[in-house]
Amino acid sequence: MASRNPLPILLAAAVVPALALGGLVAVARAQADQPPPPPTTLIPVLPPALGAPLLSVRRAPTPLADDLREDTLYAAAAPLLAYPDGSSCVGLAADGRPLAGTNLSLAVIPASTLKIITTAVALDVLGPDFVFTTEVRGPAPAAGVVSGDLVLVGGGDPVLSEAWYATPTAARKRPPNTTTSMEALADAVVAAGVTSITGRVVGDDSRYDEERYPAGWDAGYRGTIDFPPISALTVNDTTSRGDTVGSDPALNAASVLDQLLRQRGVSVGGQPATARGAGASAGAAIASVQSAPLATLAHEVLSTSDNGAAELLVKEIGVAVAGDGSRTAGLQAISDRLLAWGVPLDGVTLTDGSGLSRDNQVTCGTLLAVLRRSPIDGVIGQGMAVAGEDGTTLAGQLESPGIEGVLRAKTGSLTGVKALAGYFPAGDQEIAFVLVLNGPSAADYATAWATLMDALLAAAATPAADALAVG
Structure with a gap:
């Protein structure tokens, strides 16, 4: 794929006459999809001398404040840009414009920051108002009696749950923050007049294929609290009240509905x-229940890093684009949509939607390009965890003044992998950042994160436009 031309650096000599940023290793204002040259010293491009100022603070405070803030970010980010070794990368952008980066085109293991891509494409393909629908189907009740089986048909809802499942436990520290009520579905069956079922409650998860785990998932992950089996019909993430994860999602779901109906006086x-x-x-459908809109579920996927939800989004994308509820179809559709957006895919390999597989390969340029498509107040930004926010992947982290409660980000963690990608408001600008550490440098991620925070805070401390304007 042909890459786009890099943006030039335009700095007015009358505005910043003494700018000198020697030794800053960066790809200055390079497009995130432009493979970076070897690290070079950033040298400001100055115009010929003018007889009068081209700009003045009085006439153009906003662009001057933006330039000053970006220049401050360049300087403060110098240690960060120099931090990545040959197996890690970093990228920065402001207001959708690429600013600087190191190893932007280097393929790295993204861990759970891959969920940013999965969620962004799902929102584009399915739409922010999309809802998952779970149905109960069967013969119309006659005098309250369903003659035959009552079939629970899965629609791919990742947060279909009983009320108890939303309460954290020692094992489930981040339960769903949004749920679709199984109790409400059982109530709807009763409200439809059902008092007796001569047959069984049967679970049908045929909307998606029967692959329960992506091939690249480590065997040690499978069937544990954060890594339940994937199915179009899943209730409580196939988890029991004792926090034991089952192996048959559809049977577990049917069992839950069976129990709820019996509790409501329905004989089965x-x-x-x-x-x-x-x-x-x-x-026909006797009862149904719908999830919250996808725009709301994005917060579940991103802030709690819900692996099962991310994989279900991949399969629903496959259904929407190709009529095929498989991981293969969904990932192909994701790649195609990224290409349509003009996002760089050189070196990119997608093997799941959650980022758990170490076979995934993504570049910082790719992640930054996706972040640049949406502002901090968009669905992706608002779906991310807030620094220090309880119940999210950033609980107890990044709690320094000016960062806590302000920065929004998606984390990523695997053995030898540590990643952070998101947004930070700096004055009237929005900074997007991506930092993916692979290999030995991941062990000292706290140093890199602190360096990033210092750079963001320096940019935020730069005077705003109204402070630069003169009377």
Whole structure:
């Protein structure tokens, strides 16, 4: 794919006459999809001498404040830009414009920052108002009796849960922050007049394929609290009240509905079962429940780093684009959409939607390009964890003054991988940042994060436009 031309550095001599940033290793204002040259010293480009100032603080305070803030960020970020070794990368942008970076085109393991890409494409393909629908289908009740099976048809809802599942436990430190109520679905069945089922409650998860775990997931992850099996019909992340993760999501879901109906006085003839495709011939929908809009669920995926939700989004993208609820179809659709956006994909390999696989390869340029498409108050930015926010991946982290409660970011962690990507408001500008550390440097991520915070705070401390304007 042809790359776009780099942006020139335009600094007015009358405005910043003494700018000198010797030794700053950066790809200055290079497009994030432009492969960077070897690190060079940033040298300001000055225009020929003018007889009168081209700009003045009186006439143009806003662009001058922006330039000053960006120049401050350049200087403060010098240690950060010099930090990555040959296996790590960093990138910065302001108001959607690329500013600087190191190793922007280097392929790295992104860990959970990959969820930024998955969520952004899902919002574009499905739309922010998209909802997941779970149905209960069966023969129309006659005098309250359903003659046959009642089929619970999964619609891919990643947060379909009972009320108890939203309460944290020692094992589940970050339960869903948004849920779709199974109790409400059971109530709807009763409200439809059902008092007895001669057959069974049957779970149907045929909307997506039967792959429970992406091939690249480590065996040690599978079937644990944060890594449940993937299915179009999942309740409580297939987790019991004792925080044990089951192996059959559809059967677990059918069992939950069976129990809830019995608690409401509905008699059920048989025991819970599963049958893929049973919903198609089961009869009309007797009851249904919808999730919150995708714009709301984005906060679940990004702030709590919900792995199962991210993988379900991949499969729903596959359904929407190719009529195929598989990881392969979904990932292909994601790659195609990134290309359509003009996002650089050289060196990029996607093997899942959550970032758990070490086979994923992404560049800082790719992540930065996706962040640049949306402002901090967009769905992606608002979906990210806030520094220090309880119940998120940033709980107890980045709690220094000026950062806590302000910075929004997605974290990423695997063995030998530490990543942070997000947004920070600096005056009337928005800074987007990506920092992905692979290899030995990941062990000292706290130093790199602190250096990034220092640079962001320096930019935020730069005078705003109204402070530069004179009467």
